[in-house]
Amino acid sequence: MITIIASIVSKPLPYLDPGSGSMLIQLAVGAVLGAGVLIRVFWKNIKAFFSGKKVEDDSIEDPTAIDYDDPTAIMEDDPTVVPPTKE
Amino acid sequence: MTDRLSGSFRDPSGFMFTSDGIFYRQVNHHYQKEYDLLMNSGLYEQLTRSGTLISHTEVNLGLAPQPDLAYKVIRPEPVGFISYPYEWCFNQLKDAAILTLAIGRRALEFGMSLKDASAYNIQFHRGRPVFIDTLSFEEYVEGQPWVAYKQFCQHFLAPLALMAKTDIRLLQLLKVYIDGIPLDLASELLPASTKMNFGLSTHIHLHARSQKKYADKEISHQEVESKGKLTKASTLAFFDSLISTVRALEVPTIETEWADYYQDNNYTENSFEAKRKLVGQFVKQVFPETVWDLGANTGEFSRVASELEIPTVAFDIDPGAVQQNYDQVRKNKEKFMLPLVMDLTNPSPNLGWRNAERDSMTARGPADLVMALALIHHLAISNNVPLRSLAEFFAELSEHLIIEFVPKEDSQVRRLLTSRLDIFPDYTLEGFKQAFEPTFSVLEEKPVQGSTRTLFLMKRK
Numbered sequence: 001m002i003t004i005i006a007s008i009v010s011k012p013l014p015y016l017d018p019g020s021g022s023m024l025i026q027l028a029v030g031a032v033l034g035a036g037v038l039i040r041v042f043w044k045n046i047k048a049f050f051s052g053k054k055v056e057d058d059s060i061e062d063p064t065a066i067d068y069d070d071p072t073a074i075m076e077d078d079p080t081v082v083p084p085t086k087e
Numbered sequence: 088m089t090d091r092l093s094g095s096f097r098d099p100s101g102f103m104f105t106s107d108g109i110f111y112r113q114v115n116h117h118y119q120k121e122y123d124l125l126m127n128s129g130l131y132e133q134l135t136r137s138g139t140l141i142s143h144t145e146v147n148l149g150l151a152p153q154p155d156l157a158y159k160v161i162r163p164e165p166v167g168f169i170s171y172p173y174e175w176c177f178n179q180l181k182d183a184a185i186l187t188l189a190i191g192r193r194a195l196e197f198g199m200s201l202k203d204a205s206a207y208n209i210q211f212h213r214g215r216p217v218f219i220d221t222l223s224f225e226e227y228v229e230g231q232p233w234v235a236y237k238q239f240c241q242h243f244l245a246p247l248a249l250m251a252k253t254d255i256r257l258l259q260l261l262k263v264y265i266d267g268i269p270l271d272l273a274s275e276l277l278p279a280s281t282k283m284n285f286g287l288s289t290h291i292h293l294h295a296r297s298q299k300k301y302a303d304k305e306i307s308h309q310e311v312e313s314k315g316k317l318t319k320a321s322t323l324a325f326f327d328s329l330i331s332t333v334r335a336l337e338v339p340t341i342e343t344e345w346a347d348y349y350q351d352n353n354y355t356e357n358s359f360e361a362k363r364k365l366v367g368q369f370v371k372q373v374f375p376e377t378v379w380d381l382g383a384n385t386g387e388f389s390r391v392a393s394e395l396e397i398p399t400v401a402f403d404i405d406p407g408a409v410q411q412n413y414d415q416v417r418k419n420k421e422k423f424m425l426p427l428v429m430d431l432t433n434p435s436p437n438l439g440w441r442n443a444e445r446d447s448m449t450a451r452g453p454a455d456l457v458m459a460l461a462l463i464h465h466l467a468i469s470n471n472v473p474l475r476s477l478a479e480f481f482a483e484l485s486e487h488l489i490i491e492f493v494p495k496e497d498s499q500v501r502r503l504l505t506s507r508l509d510i511f512p513d514y515t516l517e518g519f520k521q522a523f524e525p526t527f528s529v530l531e532e533k534p535v536q537g538s539t540r541t542l543f544l545m546k547r548k
Contacts, residue, residue, distance in 0.1 A: 013308055014202060014234040015098055020306040021298035022237035026325065027315045029289050030232065033328050034321025063186050064193040066137045 089152045093443035098203070100222040104152050112143070113151050114159040118222055121199075122159065125224045130197035134218070139190060141166065141212070141219045166219060167377075167398045167425070171445055172206040172242070173261040174427040174435060176410035177250050177338040178417075180258070183209040183216045184243035184333045190218055191233070192326040195319060200227040204239035206267070207445075213422040230316035233325065237298075240290055241267025244333065248291060249273055251336040252281050255406050258428075265439050270295035286332025338410070358537030365533055366460070366489060367391045369544040372531070373487045375455030381431055382462035386412040386424060389458070393423040400454070402429035431462075432470045449483055457485035461540075464493045464500045467514060474513065474522035482526045488545040492519050496539045516541060 047053075088107065095103040100118035104111055114122050125131050134140035143161040151157035172180055183206060191201040201223055208220040233239075242261075245268040249257040253276050260268050274295040281287040317325070370378070370392050380389040383401035385408045393399040401424060403409050412426035429435065434448035459481065466472045472480075481488050493500055494516060495509075513522070520529070527545035534541050 015100075016203060016234070016238065018232075018234040019237045019298055019301075020304070020311055021301035022240075022294060023232045023234075023311045024301060024314060025289070025294050025297035026232040026236050027311075027317055029293075029328070030317040030321040030325045031315065033324035034318055037320060037324045062189055062193075064134055064137050064139045064189045066133065 089150075091152060093441065094207075094439060094445065096440075098222060106150055110163060110165060111146065111150060112161050112163060112221060113153060113157050114161060114222065115153075115156045116158045117156070119158045121225050122222070124199060124226060125221070128197040128199065130194055130199055130224065133193065133197070134190060138215060139186060139218055141210075141217055141221070143221060161221065163219065163221065166210045166212045166217070168400050169446070169451060170211060170400075170425065170427055171261075171435065172209075172246070173258060174429060175258075176406050176413050176426065176428055177247070177255065177258075178410055178413055179211065179216070179426075180206070180243065180247055180250075181333060181336065182417075184239075184247060185330060186216045186218060187239065187243065188326055188330045188333065191235070192323065192330075194224055195227055195322060195326075198227050199224045200231075200233065201225075201235050204235035204242060206242040206261075211425050214416050214420060214424065229319050231312070232317050233322065237270075237294075238267060239329070240270055240294060243267075244287075244290055244329070245270060245273035247333060247336050248281065248287055249276055251338055252277055252287075255338060258406070262435070262438065265444065270298060284332075284335075286328060286335065290329065290332060355537050358535055361536040362460075362491075362538075362540075362542065363388065363391060365535065365542050366458070369489045369531060369542070370395065370397070370456065372544065373456050375487060377454045378456045378458060379452070379454040379484065380458040380460075381429075382459065382465065383412070383426070384408045386415070386426060388460050389424060392456075392458075393421060396423050398423050399425070401426045402431070404428070404430045431466065432472075452484050454485045456487040456489065457481055459488065459490045460542075461491055461493060461499070463490065463519075464497075464503060468500060468503045468511060471510075474519055475525070478523040478526045482547050486547045488527060488543070488547075490523075490543050490545065491535070492516055492541045492543065494539050494541075 090105045092103040092105065099115065100121070101112055101114040104113060131140065135142040141163045143163040146160050146162045148154070148157060148160055150160045172183070175183070186209060187201070187204050187206075191204065194200055202225040203220070203223050205220075208218055208223060209216050210219050211217075241264075246258055246261055249260070249268065257276065260272075270291055274292045277287065277291065282292055366388050374395075375392075375397060378389070378392040378397050378399040380386070380392070380399060380401045383389045383403050384405075385403075386393075386401040389399045389401035389412075401409075401412055403412075403426070406428050409426045409428045412424070415421070416424050416426065429448060435445070437443060437447045437450065438445040463474075463477065466477055467474055481490070495501070495504070495511075495514060512518075523529075523545065526548060528548055529543055529545055531544035532541060533543075
């Protein structure tokens, strides 16, 4: 009974088995990486404070970023396709 | 006539079907909440405007093959030739992997998460990888690990690592393992030095060990959740770790048989130009809607067609040549060229559940025009295929054929025959024409200037 209630209140189960081993290693590695990010940001800020330089952006090239310089990349597609109407 | 696609059955969120030759996707009630979130959160807009998710229009619900389950019917923008990861070169698979991760990471910003990370969800469309499964998004619940992590590693990271660190030919394992390369196998095949690489040691070696450790233990989803939470910041860092692991994998510019072919062959620059001109004339004579170039090498002659804005698939057996071709497509933003790895002596078969999930090469045809330039001697002499069987193969693939006959006097053929018995008495221009006569009519026959070769334009009878 408890499991039934639990499965109703929490997120539905995934349709593919995510594998408990895969999930558990992810929790462990994710925690380490998350801590790493905190330390890195903290360290950068300290460096920036003493050097007086701005914190540089080290973000990587992101294919999902919209390229406003090249609008044709979006518009060249079949013009007859009407964008979906939002409800 | 409505037909459910045989490869579209795993996800209860919906399925693909065709009706009068047009592809649609039924979205089930089961997926209503997620679909609305995708459309209304701004994620759909972001991904389609950046050209990374295939766009779609909502159409009449009456088209639904299973109306009792249907919430919506959508019509995705059509993709030309469907290709599979075991036909991609290293950089194609790498771009597809980075795209999957970038979409997964971006989805988090909009309160969503990728629920699967199958390499079959990516297609090459107008020269770029694009995500085609609109139903792969679900609501993101902070604290939850990424459910598609295992699939991502099996479908992308393991084959990329094996290609980069062990042997490029190991990509072919994806034909055997339809749901990606098992991580314990990848871990075993990778050199020990990869254990010193943080990304590969965690995402493959430790991952495989963790899978083995918990394989026969019954652990419920709730128990996994109770072990800890992954904050959003940690999840983002986790994606970044995967992205940088993938980015760091490289295959050096591969010096294989064919990549240098044009520097070392039977053509003087003049006869090369003459051949290109002839091919151009023949292509324009047919003006096909689609072209398959078989044995395309780096796509020199495929470009004669693709530059006329004819969608062209350039197949070659050599992953190095295909990669050079793909790099050029990316660099020059070519939209009509799709380079793929294909062994014509053993083309991609029908694969998967009931042999019907992934189509064979021939099932994805026919093309309007097939080009077989400097190819016939490899199939007829190196692989002993009778000329008549070759003609039948080409007839199966296409109505029109541009084919180059390479005679025994040609140095390339002489080389193939130096260390073996010449068992090909019929391999002559006359014998070739006789063998093709039952299946094709010759429209044009022109010698290639400055060489001993002959170029034909043929039409299936």
